[in-house]
Amino acid sequence: MALRYIHGTTAQHGGCDIIIDLLPTEARALGRADADELTSILDTALWALTLLRTGKDRRAGRDNVPMTVQPVTVENWHLAISLLESARTTLLAGITAAAIREHRLAGGSIGDLARAMDAPRSTAQTRQAKVLTAGVGEWEAWATSFPDEHQPSTDNWVYTVDLDPDETKAVGIDAGLMADWIDIVLWGLALLRTGYSHRGGLRRANLECWQALISDLVHKLEPRIKGIIDAAVRTHASMPGGTVADLALAMGVPTKTAQSRRDKILKEFPGGWERWAIGTSREATDDDDANPALNVPLPEHHTEICETAARDGRLGTTCNCGWRSPGLTTDAMEAARWGEAHRQEQAVKDTTIARHPRRPASPQETGPKAEPAHKTDVYDWKDGLVVCRCTCGWHGNPTSNIVAAALEGKGHRDGANS
Numbered sequence: 001m002a003l004r005y006i007h008g009t010t011a012q013h014g015g016c017d018i019i020i021d022l023l024p025t026e027a028r029a030l031g032r033a034d035a036d037e038l039t040s041i042l043d044t045a046l047w048a049l050t051l052l053r054t055g056k057d058r059r060a061g062r063d064n065v066p067m068t069v070q071p072v073t074v075e076n077w078h079l080a081i082s083l084l085e086s087a088r089t090t091l092l093a094g095i096t097a098a099a100i101r102e103h104r105l106a107g108g109s110i111g112d113l114a115r116a117m118d119a120p121r122s123t124a125q126t127r128q129a130k131v132l133t134a135g136v137g138e139w140e141a142w143a144t145s146f147p148d149e150h151q152p153s154t155d156n157w158v159y160t161v162d163l164d165p166d167e168t169k170a171v172g173i174d175a176g177l178m179a180d181w182i183d184i185v186l187w188g189l190a191l192l193r194t195g196y197s198h199r200g201g202l203r204r205a206n207l208e209c210w211q212a213l214i215s216d217l218v219h220k221l222e223p224r225i226k227g228i229i230d231a232a233v234r235t236h237a238s239m240p241g242g243t244v245a246d247l248a249l250a251m252g253v254p255t256k257t258a259q260s261r262r263d264k265i266l267k268e269f270p271g272g273w274e275r276w277a278i279g280t281s282r283e284a285t286d287d288d289d290a291n292p293a294l295n296v297p298l299p300e301h302h303t304e305i306c307e308t309a310a311r312d313g314r315l316g317t318t319c320n321c322g323w324r325s326p327g328l329t330t331d332a333m334e335a336a337r338w339g340e341a342h343r344q345e346q347a348v349k350d351t352t353i354a355r356h357p358r359r360p361a362s363p364q365e366t367g368p369k370a371e372p373a374h375k376t377d378v379y380d381w382k383d384g385l386v387v388c389r390c391t392c393g394w395h396g397n398p399t400s401n402i403v404a405a406a407l408e409g410k411g412h413r414d415g416a417n418s
Helices: 024-030 032-054 074-089 091-105 110-117 121-134 138-143 165-171 174-194 207-238 244-251 255-267 272-277 286-290 332-353 402-417
Strands: 003-007 016-022 157-163 303-307 315-319 376-380 386-390
Touching (some): 016 024, 016 032, 016 174, 024 032, 024 174, 032 157, 032 165, 032 174, 032 207, 032 272, 091 207, 110 207, 157 174, 165 174, 207 244, 207 255, 207 272, 303 332, 386 402
Antiparallel strands (some): 016 157, 303 315
């Protein structure tokens, strides 16, 4: 076995050690620098998960300073985002592109690729076309090239990630799963550079090898790394000092790009992998109140009824989260009911999400409820007649006089607003 996952070691007193072994042939193909870089992804991802799920930093201090438990700071998020974003867009992206290209060269079909990615055929086809038309990029070339040092190695290389009991409790089984996928990435990189699998006996790389590598990269590792980054960005934005300029620096992108990405994350409800990253399946603990990652407020849903086709009387309902009503209607009350049903459904989903089981409910309004704004417009009715409708559900009498219908609507608005 290339991966060892040991619980309850003496040193950790209930923690766990994750040990990755590289065979001498794999060590020669990878080189020390590349192997160190790839295994550091595992260490960083587990550290970030611990930050997100406990709100505390348990990393050892510099210069052999004993490990201390510190509150999570904005600098922690800068470092986590920087390391994971860089790994996702360079090393992992290069290995994934190379594996998709090799899969195609080995005779893999779009259907095979879709199954490996656990994605629709259209998604797999788009991903493959992007790789094939772009040509071999810098990081894909890195993934298929032997390291510069290429020093002979006759010994196994051993990488160990130690988790203390609290970290083990926070990360749980995810630690072993992520370690297994990083181990597959190391195997895949040696596979790309040598054309052979060195585990379980020497054998030439075949279609099944590329499918296994793509599955672990695209279906398992990529979404989890992205979920951790999204959760870190959302939490970073909620903390004092979490500026867009610092986020851009951590991501290695222009400020405009960082602003766009942060706005997209904050606008949307946390996706499944972001909820996984913050550990929604855990029971609430007393420490959760101090964890900003578990207390980031969810966005509110605001629906609006709007005309969707010019002067044909059809209305639709939209929401700021991107939801649209299932159809169109000429009945404003029906459109309003669609919006109310959507808001109620999302309220149930928010409870199910359980980002923080004891997250306080939104403050209730104590004053009188504000009346909705009255907006009227004239619509075609039938047989050459028109009618004026209001967003509150009121509608006037059908008439052949457009001006009269508009005046009737004005009278309704004046009466309602008074």
